[in-house]
Amino acid sequence: MEAAVLPEVTSIGVAIKAIIILAVIAAIAGFGTYIERKVLAFMQRRLGPTHVGPYGLLQLVADGIKLFTKEDIIPQHANRLIFMIAPVIMAATAFIALSAVPVFPDFTIPEWIPLLGGVFVPSIAADINVGLLFVLGMMATGLYGPLLAGMAQSNKWGIIGSARTAIQFLSYEVVTGLSVLAPIMLVGSLSLADFNAHQAGGIASWLVWQQPVAFVLFLIAGFAETNRTPFDLLEHESEIISGYVTEYSGLRWGLFFIGEYANMVTISILASVIFIGGYNDWGFLPAWLVMIMKVAFFFFFMLWARASWPHVRPDQLMWVCWKVLMPIAVINVLITGLVMMV
Amino acid sequence: MNLEQLSNRNIGQQTYKMVDLKPTPSTGVKKFTQVVERTFKGELFVGLYVTFREMINALFKGEMHTFKYPLEKMPISPRYRAIHDMLRLLESGHYRCIGCGLCEKICISNCIKMETRYDENQRKEVSEYTINFGRCIFCGYCAEVCPELAIVHGGRYENASEQRASFSLFEDMLTPIDALKQQKEFDGFGAISPNADENIKKTPLAY
Numbered sequence: 001m002e003a004a005v006l007p008e009v010t011s012i013g014v015a016i017k018a019i020i021i022l023a024v025i026a027a028i029a030g031f032g033t034y035i036e037r038k039v040l041a042f043m044q045r046r047l048g049p050t051h052v053g054p055y056g057l058l059q060l061v062a063d064g065i066k067l068f069t070k071e072d073i074i075p076q077h078a079n080r081l082i083f084m085i086a087p088v089i090m091a092a093t094a095f096i097a098l099s100a101v102p103v104f105p106d107f108t109i110p111e112w113i114p115l116l117g118g119v120f121v122p123s124i125a126a127d128i129n130v131g132l133l134f135v136l137g138m139m140a141t142g143l144y145g146p147l148l149a150g151m152a153q154s155n156k157w158g159i160i161g162s163a164r165t166a167i168q169f170l171s172y173e174v175v176t177g178l179s180v181l182a183p184i185m186l187v188g189s190l191s192l193a194d195f196n197a198h199q200a201g202g203i204a205s206w207l208v209w210q211q212p213v214a215f216v217l218f219l220i221a222g223f224a225e226t227n228r229t230p231f232d233l234l235e236h237e238s239e240i241i242s243g244y245v246t247e248y249s250g251l252r253w254g255l256f257f258i259g260e261y262a263n264m265v266t267i268s269i270l271a272s273v274i275f276i277g278g279y280n281d282w283g284f285l286p287a288w289l290v291m292i293m294k295v296a297f298f299f300f301f302m303l304w305a306r307a308s309w310p311h312v313r314p315d316q317l318m319w320v321c322w323k324v325l326m327p328i329a330v331i332n333v334l335i336t337g338l339v340m341m342v
Numbered sequence: 343m344n345l346e347q348l349s350n351r352n353i354g355q356q357t358y359k360m361v362d363l364k365p366t367p368s369t370g371v372k373k374f375t376q377v378v379e380r381t382f383k384g385e386l387f388v389g390l391y392v393t394f395r396e397m398i399n400a401l402f403k404g405e406m407h408t409f410k411y412p413l414e415k416m417p418i419s420p421r422y423r424a425i426h427d428m429l430r431l432l433e434s435g436h437y438r439c440i441g442c443g444l445c446e447k448i449c450i451s452n453c454i455k456m457e458t459r460y461d462e463n464q465r466k467e468v469s470e471y472t473i474n475f476g477r478c479i480f481c482g483y484c485a486e487v488c489p490e491l492a493i494v495h496g497g498r499y500e501n502a503s504e505q506r507a508s509f510s511l512f513e514d515m516l517t518p519i520d521a522l523k524q525q526k527e528f529d530g531f532g533a534i535s536p537n538a539d540e541n542i543k544k545t546p547l548a549y
Contacts (some may be wrong), residue, residue, distance in 0.1 A: 043393040045400040047408040308389040324377075 010119060016109075017125045021098050029261035030060040036303050043307035070250030075153055078247065082152035087248065087255035090145025094262035097138035099125040101269045102192055102279055102291075123193075123279070130190045135270065136176060139225060143169040145259060146234060150244035161243025164233045164314060171321040172224035172231075178329035179217035182336040183207050183274050192270075196278035203282075208275040213332045215275045217325055222267035224317070227260060229306035233314055268298035345417040418497055420530040423480040426473060427496035427528075428516040435522055438492035441466030445484035445493055453477035454484060471512035475501070486532035494528035 034049065034057065041048030049056030074080055102123040109119045128134055143165060150162025184190060186207065187198045199205045208215045224231040235243030245256050272278060272294035279291040312320070367373045399405040409416055418424075429438050441458035457470040485494045496515075517525045527533075535541070 039397070042397040042400050045396055045405060045407040047406060047410075050410070304390060304393065308393040309386065 013119050013121045014125055016119065017121050018099070020121070021103055021125060022095060024103070025095065025098060025262050025265055026258055028265060029258040030064060032261045032264065032299065033063065033257070034060045035299070036306075039300065039303040040307050043304070064254075067250055067254040072250045072252060073247070075155070075247050077154040079152040079154075082148050083247075084252070086145055086149035086152060087252040087259070089148065090142060090259035091255040091262070093138050093142040093145065094259040094266065097135045097142070097266050098262060098269075100128060100131040100134045100138075100192070101266060102196065102273060103269065127191065127193055131192045132180060132184065132190045132195075132270075132274070135192075135266065136173070136180070139263060139266065140169065140173050142259065142263065145256070146244040149248070149256070153244075153247040155246050157241040157246045158244050160240045161234050161246070164240075165244060167314075168224055168227075168231065168233060168317060171318060172221045175217055175221040175321060175325045175329055176225060178326065178333060179214045179221060180274060181329075181333050182211050182214045185333070185336055185340060186210060192273050192278075195273055196280065199277045200280045203277065206275065206277045211275065211332070211336070213328060215271075217329050217332070218271060218275065220325060222271060223302065223305065224321075226263045226267050226302070228264070228302050230309050230311050231317055232306075232311055233317060236311060264299060264302055265295065268295040268302075271298050345419065348417055349419065418499065420528070420533075422497065422499070423482045423485075423495040423531060424497055424499040425475070425495075425501065426484070426515050427494050427498075428471075428512060429492055429494060429525060429528065430517050430519070430522055432522065432525070435519055437468070437516055438490045439468050439471070440490055440492070441468050442489065444487045444489065448483045448487045450481060450483065451477045451479050468512060472510045473515075475510055482531040485528070485530070488532065491528055491533065494532070495530055 037059075038048040038056070049059040052058040052062045074083055103125075107121055109121065124131070126134075146165040146169075147162045150158040150160075150165065152158075183195070187195050189195070195207075199207060223229075227234050233239075233243075235245055240246075245253055248256065269291075272291065276294060277290075279287045281287050282290045285293075364376075367376050400407075430436065431438055441456070443456060443458065446454045446456050453474040453476075455470065455472050455474070456468060458466050459469050461467040480495070482495060485491075488494070493515075529536075
């Protein structure tokens with residue numbers, strides 16, 4: 001498919017895009033907590049938040065006010081500096097990772113708007129040619145948030161939480177990398193825009209049909225890396241209180257939360273773009289709506305899985321990663337390579 | 343949700359199925375086949391289906407379990423023993439109590455106090471009637487012993503109040519005269535059983 005000639009990406013366009021990402025994703029992170037509580041409640045036949053605003057919609061405002069006004073407690077024997085910057089690392093890496101994924105379709109600001117009229121806003125803030133590698137790398141760097149937080153707070157639950165963070169994130173990085181390797185081989189590029197263009201031919205051209213195993217592996221590893229329920233060992237309440245966030249309160253705890261939800265959005269976007277067709281038009285549905293629907297489905301799937309499945313033990317987690325998922329991923333890459341050669 | 347559904351809401355059909363747990367695999371091959379079996383059996387999807395079904399039922403079929411308590415209340419059994427009600431005669435509107443004093447007599451925690459006198463028609467009249475709800479154990483003897491079904495247990499189970507006296511006076515428990523039409527016959531503890539007519543026997547005069 002011939003790529004349409006796009007207007008030049010200016011620095012002001014990128015800046016606008018960055019602001020949009022920050023604002024929208026931070027809002028989605030707050031809204032995601034509401035959605036999560038509602039969906040989980042419905043699946044357990046409860047009502048969820050109902051009292052603040054219509055259908056409890058303003059609950060996130062109430063939660064935000066609560067978080068903002070809470071006392072920022074730093075434990076006595078904690079390493080103050082690291083304790084204070086760890087949440088920032090978590091949130092920052094999550095948002096930096098979002099800079100290289102297509103969040104919304106590109107558009108041009110209408111001419112009649114003063115100052116910014118005619119500025120082209122790209123769909124990807126930084127369309128670097130190693131986009132996918134950069135995103136995975138930034139998400140891997142996000143490991144330092146929980147790790148440092150847990151180690152800095154001089155709390156045994158924090159230590160256990162950060163140890164689990166290290167083993168879980170590092171192990172599942174391998175599965176993520178190997179599982180997206182096969183689609184990368186098929187597309188022949190690391191740029192997510194190329195992935196999108198590769199699947200522009202409708203549902204039949206989605207990579208999930210060619211790489212179902214890689215898709216499943218990527219989802220599993222994505223759940224592990226975003227700390228979602230079958231693999232939520234980092235802060236599992238019944239075992240280690242809150243893991244690495246045990247000692248955090250108020251806004252710093254909120255930063256971890258925002259980081260976690262931003263990572264969920266990133267994984268949802270990645271799964272949508274790499275495997276199920278990205279932000280191409282779909283029949284009469286415009287691209288942006290298709291993309292939102294796909295991302296929303298994956299987001300819902302994470303909540304759905306949380307309501308349905310029990311979580312695994314740490315030893316099962318490691319067993320599944322190194323003895324099952326990684327060999328399957330390697331075999332998948334090998335078979336893909338053989339098929340491509342023949 | 344009506345009362346019958348509510349009281350049966352946690353009762354299953356008692357059709358429990360025992361899970362057929364096979365013995366723990368011993369050899370590596372058996373372990374491997376177990377893993378493969380479990381992987382492709384689709385049990386995880388059954389779990390997903392169950393939660394999704396529950397969500398659909400809760401949202402669209404009105405099977406939500408939540409009661410918005412202060413706004414809506416659960417129906418309670420007529421046999422529930424909450425704050426007492428004093429009923430009125432439906433025809434005249436006069437209170438049913440004949441001042442016999444049986445409730446005061448039978449009360450095992452001595453919380454009922456009543457004073458009676460004869461009125462101008464030589465009918466017993468209740469001049470003072472209080473129940474000390476700090477002492478009352480809600481045993482239901484008073485309702486059971488009352489020959490006129492005058493004192494019964496009502497459905498007011500929200501006992502929080504600024505003063506104990508808010509409940510304990512005769513006038514507070516008496517059906518308001520303008521709500522006489524809404525007064526329901528008590529069919530709880532001490533009431534006449536539904537098959538009372540069948541149980542009536544001739545007085546055994548033979549002995």
